[in-house]
Amino acid sequence: MLNNVSTRTQSSVSIRDLSLSFGSVKVLENLNLDIYDGEFLVLLGSSGCGKSTLLNCIAGLLEPTDGQIFIKDKNVTWEEPKDRGIGMVFQSYALYPQMTVEKNLSFGLRVAKIPKAEIDRRVARASGILQIEPLLKRKPSELSGGQRQRVAIGRALVRDVDVFLFDEPLSNLDAKLRSELRVEIKRLHQALKNTMIYVTHDQIEALTLADRIAIMKSGVIQQLDDPVTIYNKPRNRFVAAFIGSPAMNFLTGELAEEGGRAVFRTNGVSFSLDGYDASEPMKGGRKVTLGVRPEHIKVDGDIAGGEVHEAVVDIEEPMGADNLLWLKHAGHTMSVRIGGARRYAVGAKVRLAFDMTMASLFDAETEERI
Amino acid sequence: MDKSLTMPVSGPAISAQAGSRLEAGPQGKRPRKRLSSRNIIVYGALGFAALYYLVPLYVMVVTSLKGMPEIRLGNIFSPPMEITFEPWVKAWAEACTGLNCDGLSRGFWNSVRITVPSVIVSIAIASVNGYALANWRFKGSEIFFTILIVGAFIPYQVMIYPIVIVLREMGLYGTLYGLILVHSIFGMPIQTLLFRNYFVSLPEELFKAARIDGAGFWQIYFRIMLPMSLPIFVVSMILQTTGIWNDFLFGVVFTRPDTYPMTVQLNNIVNSVQGVKEYNVNMAATLLTGAVPLIVYFVSGRLFVRGIAAGAVKG
Numbered sequence: 001m002l003n004n005v006s007t008r009t010q011s012s013v014s015i016r017d018l019s020l021s022f023g024s025v026k027v028l029e030n031l032n033l034d035i036y037d038g039e040f041l042v043l044l045g046s047s048g049c050g051k052s053t054l055l056n057c058i059a060g061l062l063e064p065t066d067g068q069i070f071i072k073d074k075n076v077t078w079e080e081p082k083d084r085g086i087g088m089v090f091q092s093y094a095l096y097p098q099m100t101v102e103k104n105l106s107f108g109l110r111v112a113k114i115p116k117a118e119i120d121r122r123v124a125r126a127s128g129i130l131q132i133e134p135l136l137k138r139k140p141s142e143l144s145g146g147q148r149q150r151v152a153i154g155r156a157l158v159r160d161v162d163v164f165l166f167d168e169p170l171s172n173l174d175a176k177l178r179s180e181l182r183v184e185i186k187r188l189h190q191a192l193k194n195t196m197i198y199v200t201h202d203q204i205e206a207l208t209l210a211d212r213i214a215i216m217k218s219g220v221i222q223q224l225d226d227p228v229t230i231y232n233k234p235r236n237r238f239v240a241a242f243i244g245s246p247a248m249n250f251l252t253g254e255l256a257e258e259g260g261r262a263v264f265r266t267n268g269v270s271f272s273l274d275g276y277d278a279s280e281p282m283k284g285g286r287k288v289t290l291g292v293r294p295e296h297i298k299v300d301g302d303i304a305g306g307e308v309h310e311a312v313v314d315i316e317e318p319m320g321a322d323n324l325l326w327l328k329h330a331g332h333t334m335s336v337r338i339g340g341a342r343r344y345a346v347g348a349k350v351r352l353a354f355d356m357t358m359a360s361l362f363d364a365e366t367e368e369r370i
Numbered sequence: 371m372d373k374s375l376t377m378p379v380s381g382p383a384i385s386a387q388a389g390s391r392l393e394a395g396p397q398g399k400r401p402r403k404r405l406s407s408r409n410i411i412v413y414g415a416l417g418f419a420a421l422y423y424l425v426p427l428y429v430m431v432v433t434s435l436k437g438m439p440e441i442r443l444g445n446i447f448s449p450p451m452e453i454t455f456e457p458w459v460k461a462w463a464e465a466c467t468g469l470n471c472d473g474l475s476r477g478f479w480n481s482v483r484i485t486v487p488s489v490i491v492s493i494a495i496a497s498v499n500g501y502a503l504a505n506w507r508f509k510g511s512e513i514f515f516t517i518l519i520v521g522a523f524i525p526y527q528v529m530i531y532p533i534v535i536v537l538r539e540m541g542l543y544g545t546l547y548g549l550i551l552v553h554s555i556f557g558m559p560i561q562t563l564l565f566r567n568y569f570v571s572l573p574e575e576l577f578k579a580a581r582i583d584g585a586g587f588w589q590i591y592f593r594i595m596l597p598m599s600l601p602i603f604v605v606s607m608i609l610q611t612t613g614i615w616n617d618f619l620f621g622v623v624f625t626r627p628d629t630y631p632m633t634v635q636l637n638n639i640v641n642s643v644q645g646v647k648e649y650n651v652n653m654a655a656t657l658l659t660g661a662v663p664l665i666v667y668f669v670s671g672r673l674f675v676r677g678i679a680a681g682a683v684k685g
Contacts, residue, residue, distance in 0.1 A: 061581065061582075080584075081582045082581070082582065090579060094576045096594055097598060107583050111589060155583070
């Protein structure tokens with residue numbers, strides 16, 4: 001489906017025509033994905049979209065029904081997990097409860113019968129990087145959530161693998177720890193430069209960590225791009241709605257021509273589409289959905305020029321740094337993000353302008369970007 | 371717009387009032403009546419149930435410590451006037467079954483020789499079965515499991531005759547090995563179910579993590595699963611030990627008089643009629659036979675609780 005495999009570097013993980021079904025339920029179907037060497041790829045989607053299934057297939061914990069998986073140009077489709085050169089970090093940490101942190105870290109190495117000195121060296125290195133040396137003699141039950149997850153990352157680290165797999169590693173942590181560890185994982189990636197594949201349903205994690213994001217829905221990758229492109233140029237309406245908080249405003253209407261220029265018309269009100277970067281000619285009469293993010297609607301003093309409309313304040317949601325205004329205009333309610341210091345009374349009249357260079361137009365039927 | 375910022379938040383005034391003094395009336399913990407109707411019902415029912423079980427036990431213990439002349443007086447509830455351990459010694463070493471006169475001791479050692487290997491073999495196999503069924507799903511594993519469960523519901527009596535023939539053909543009929551085999555097999559369905567359900571309840575990600583670490587079937591079993599499974603092993607051991615020790619049917623069918631387990635020996639002592647019925651010896655013999663499961667419960671019951679507490683690892 002996506003073939004923007006550029007000439008960047010050689011691919012580290014390559015998934016070709018992968019299918020997996022449980023009985024009659026098809027979880028993945030003909031999925032193709034190339035992950036570059038050293039890339040941080042995030043698989044993003046709501047629960048049940050197949051992202052964890054895909055990760056388990058890469059790890060070798062689930063057998064695909066069809067297709068191939070390559071890691072470092074080696075066909076590993078039938079290989080055991082341990083022979084794939086991967087390390088994995090789980091949501092529930094999955095630390096062996098009866099072993100100390102040190103034994104947890106070294107378990108895989110001891111199973112592989114690696115010499116004692118080498119094991120000690122690798123454990124020392126991993127615990128140094130993750131700053132868990134003081135915890136080495138403790139049992140997992142004596143650790144906090146954040147420390148446990150650090151040990152879990154260390155367990156992948158000692159194995160000296162090419163590819164790290166993360167299965168929602170931060171979902172069990174509270175908000176503060178989550179943002180701390182997020183930064184640490186990013187730092188770790190910058191230091192190690194390993195390929196990392198990271199599964200999450202949290203768009204903030206995806207946007208902050210990823211080199212590229214693959215947004216999945218019902219086992220199909222909807223869009224595979226860098227975070228900026230995903231955010232600003234969503235390929236279809238699903239991606240547009242999934243990414244962004246507060247969510248993008250959607251206005252249903254149709255395309256029309258006024259004075260030789262394309263406009264978007266909804267409930268008798270026309271919006272000029274000047275500045276919109278369309279990928280195909282905009283024919284009048286086509287049913288479309290206009291998507292505008294709350295920060296791309298300008299209000300009163302922020303308006304730099306262009307077409308100006310008038311709207312009424314419906315409700316106000318102050319959020320500290322930002323203030324979210326819900327405005328009524330042209331039969332729609334739309335959210336607008338303004339600075340936290342600017343306050344409006346309910347029912348007040350405001351002027352607004354759409355930044356069409358940052359807007360998205362989707363076909364009403366196919367929901368694809370125009 | 372500024373109005374919204376000065377909402378009534380007169381904080382200091384409120385806290386000053388609350389901290390100073392308490393009003394008369396209900397305060398602190400709510401008092402509860404000792405003799406409420408609820409308490410009377412609960413403790414009454416518990417007391418009655420305890421009496422119901424303890425009175426027969428009391429009669430047995432008291433009777434076993436009396437001499438025969440005292441028993442003939444008929445006061446079964448009265449404590450012994452003269453405590454004697456004679457009946458206990460006799461029950462253990464001298465009581466007659468009609469075939470021999472060496473008491474329960476023979477049966478005790480037979481029972482030990484039957485129970486210990488049966489418990490070890492059945493738990494060892496059932497735990498591996500349960501582990502495989504929980505973690506290493508294979509094609510048809512669910513069907514296999516269902517068949518095993520159905521096995522738990524088939525009445526034993528139906529299978530006695532076929533098993534007698536099978537054991538005879540194997541040359542094991544009448545030996546302790548034959549009975550050990552039968553006990554091990556019959557314990558399998560319920561034990562496997564027990565272990566499978568326990569292993570299924572362990573986090574699946576642990577198993578996945580161990581596989582990524584390169585551990586195989588037996589390494590995961592011995593190094594990851596076993597150390598986490600003390601509680602279920604204790605439960606399983608309690609069930610098997612008491613079940614096999616208390617078994618009478620298989621013991622009487624599959625062994626010969628010189629290999630009879632303790633329960634069969636007890637029956638033969640109590641039911642053999644040779645002149646006077648020695649109630650005190652019978653009571654002592656019964657208490658001796660019941661002592662083993664009782665001790666198992668007392669000792670491992672504690673271990674069980676500790677096992678659960680130690681095994682509890684929150685995710």
